[in-house]
Amino acid sequence: MLMNILLIDDSELILSELSLLLNQTGKFSRIFKAHDGEEGIRQTMLNKPDVIILDLQMPRMDGFTFLRWLMANHPVPVMVFSSAGTDENIFKAMEIGAVDFIQKPENYITGAFANHFNEKLSAVMHASIPLKTGSVARPQAHKSVKLSHSEVPRSNFEILVIGASTGGPTAIQRVLEDIQSYVDIPVVVCQHMPRNFTGVFANRLNMLLDLNVKEAEDGECPQKQTVYVAPGDMHLEFHDNAFRLVQPHLNDRYIPSVDRLIETVVASYGKNTLAAILTGMGTDGSAGACAVHEAGGTLLAESQDSCVVYGMPKAAVSTGFVDHVLSLDVMGGEIVSLLRQIEPE
Incomplete structure (x- = not known):
């Protein structure tokens, strides 16, 4: 079954390249875009995406704030798409609820990167969102x-x-x-x-x-x-x-x-x-x-x-x-x- 996906990134170039890459997979019925967390919340409430690709460093509302909202209101699998230099932030995002991450390429998306990206995304698409540690009493x-x-x-x-x-x-x-x-x-x-x-x-x-x-x-x-x-x-x-x-x-x-x-x-x-x-x-x-x-x-x-x-x-x-x-x-x-x-x- 085809899925709906939401891309959240403040770079129009990244959004365009990812959209092209995702269209080529034939796995998505609709691809939605947002330029920051606030727009991401609106798109999520309106379109109910099945999976999300998320940048962390964005204006107005960053990826961390969006993730906290998402996990409380519409928990779906999230793959972080991060630039170099935000390594520590990756693990903070995963603690909040992101499933996996992939580092943005330094230049344009290449064939080798596309294969790696698609393999990662395939796993995230079929991931479960386990109950968060803090929500249940530990044995x-x-x-x-x-x-x-x-x-x-x-x-x-x-x-x-x-x-x-x-x-x-x-x-x-x-x-x-x-x-x-x-x-x-x-x-x-x-x-x-x-x-x-x-x-x-x-x-x-x-x-x-x-x-x-x-x-x-x-x-x-x-x-x-x-x-x-x-x-x-x-x-x-x-x-x-x-x-x-x-x-x-x-x-x-x-x-x-x-x-x-x-x-x-x-x-x-x-x-x-x-x-x-x-x-x-x-x-x-x-x-x-x-x-x-x-x-x-x-x-x-x-x-x-x-x-x-x-x-x-x-x-x-x-x-x-x-x-x-x-x-x-x-x-x-x-x-x-x-x-x-x-x-x-």
Whole structure:
């Protein structure tokens, strides 16, 4: 079924180029335009769009104010279309309710950019808008109580790997918030994201969490109570007890690759690997699921009811090797429970 889409940007050139690009897809019955948030609200009330592409920096009413109004009055999937230099703002927008983002090209839209844009937009078009964290009471297991180092639970798990794509930044932050007082092992996060955004993502998490969060570096050995974010535009692997950054091939679809990270981590940690596949488009993580199972590790997957895009978790579940399928509301609590379990020698 064809959808209606609303474009909100103060640049007439951007609106014209996006309209041309969207018309070529044949996926939209009507394309509406607005030059700022105020006009965006009027267009939304009048035309009820199914999906929105939104700039953040605009006169009169910016994208953040519009997003807050939208999520309260007409929640639909939103893809942020941002200029360089607003990386931190991207994550603020996703906290408010945006599904995903794409950086504006420096010049005109090229064929390569158009393919990337269409792939991103396709996932956003079919995304769900989960209930916001603040609107429901969180389970008791999620209460964050700061423990002394001696109180942090010990288990046989020696590393936690988290993989995600579309909708992942908010989901990852939620899980880390829930487990931060209880985790005494290295945590490695693999989120499909460009290089200039992964550093901002890591810095943002570092400010929000009690854990140390940083981008992983080549040759670095993982430390306890530290979260490592895989740098964008590179594959993060684990060899000889250290992280290795590997240049991707031209035909690699997922960068950084969750599969390559999990498979190489499992090769070192074996059954002591704990992994979680969260919201995201595509099938990245399914090969990793097989590797975790064969090594005797434990794999969690986010359930469809809380996923923004039920793609990666679905692919993992379809392998038959997922040990627990959980809503994001209880994912952190289950990880904490697993970290409390100690197998007999």
